[in-house]
Amino acid sequence: RTTGAESVKTTGKEHIDNSPYNRRHITILLGKTCELFYIRINLTDVNEKWFSGHISATTDGRAFSDIKECTFTADHGNSYTCVFKNHFRARGLRIIPTKPVLKHKVTQFGVHLYGIAFGKDIHQFVYYRTS
Numbered sequence: 001r002t003t004g005a006e007s008v009k010t011t012g013k014e015h016i017d018n019s020p021y022n023r024r025h026i027t028i029l030l031g032k033t034c035e036l037f038y039i040r041i042n043l044t045d046v047n048e049k050w051f052s053g054h055i056s057a058t059t060d061g062r063a064f065s066d067i068k069e070c071t072f073t074a075d076h077g078n079s080y081t082c083v084f085k086n087h088f089r090a091r092g093l094r095i096i097p098t099k100p101v102l103k104h105k106v107t108q109f110g111v112h113l114y115g116i117a118f119g120k121d122i123h124q125f126v127y128y129r130t131s
Helices: 014-018
Strands: 024-045 050-058 065-076 077-101 109-117
Touching: 024 065, 077 109
Parallel strands: none
Antiparallel strands: 024 077, 024 109, 050 065, 050 077, 065 077
């Protein structure tokens, strides 16, 4: 799902455009540990050849730690792929596009994670959404 953050009131449009709080992001909560090798994102409304994004991981579903900045390159039509040189373990991911910043509304997207889900995870969590 794509969400937008509320902008902090500041002076000057340039400051707001460069603010990390003015970016759309995708959060994926897996619940149990997975070894992740690459990500493929399908964006139907984007015509860029590439974009960069900050990748953050979580083990508890609440706090996210930076993993790296990754370049997603177009490979099949509107499909963008980022392959990790060093795979990592996570129970959830957050992807924040950075360059070029996707400021327009993305109406349809799909995210595919490629890796290995662990069969048993004694610290897995269940994500409950509250209204």
